Amino acid sequence: MKFFVTPDVYRTRYDRCKTCEEFNETLKQCKMCQCIMPLKAKLSQSSCPKGYWLAARFGNTTDIPTLDPPGDQG
Numbered sequence: 001m002k003f004f005v006t007p008d009v010y011r012t013r014y015d016r017c018k019t020c021e022e023f024n025e026t027l028k029q030c031k032m033c034q035c036i037m038p039l040k041a042k043l044s045q046s047s048c049p050k051g052y053w054l055a056a057r058f059g060n061t062t063d064i065p066t067l068d069p070p071g072d073q074g
């Protein structure tokens with residue numbers, strides 16, 4: 001298991017955070033988990049507390065989940 005995700009996964013995760021209502025742009029911090037997202041989004045086993053992105057088992061792009069929150073699809 002890789003400790004860090006690939007740059008593609010990191011960008012996908014962090015881009016989602018930047019559009020999230022829980023993201024504090026000034027502190028780069030999630031208001032739900034209090035994590036500093038430029039760091040947390042790099043860790044392969046971390047996940048979004050609202051389910052917007054999941055842990056990446058192998059740290060690669062095949063593990064990028066949907067960018068829509070659960071329940072918003074279809």
Ligand code: SF4
Pocket residue numbers: 016017018020021022023029030031032033037047048049050051052053
């Ligand atoms: S971790 Fe999830 S809830 Fe927190 S800012 Fe990112 S997308 Fe939003």
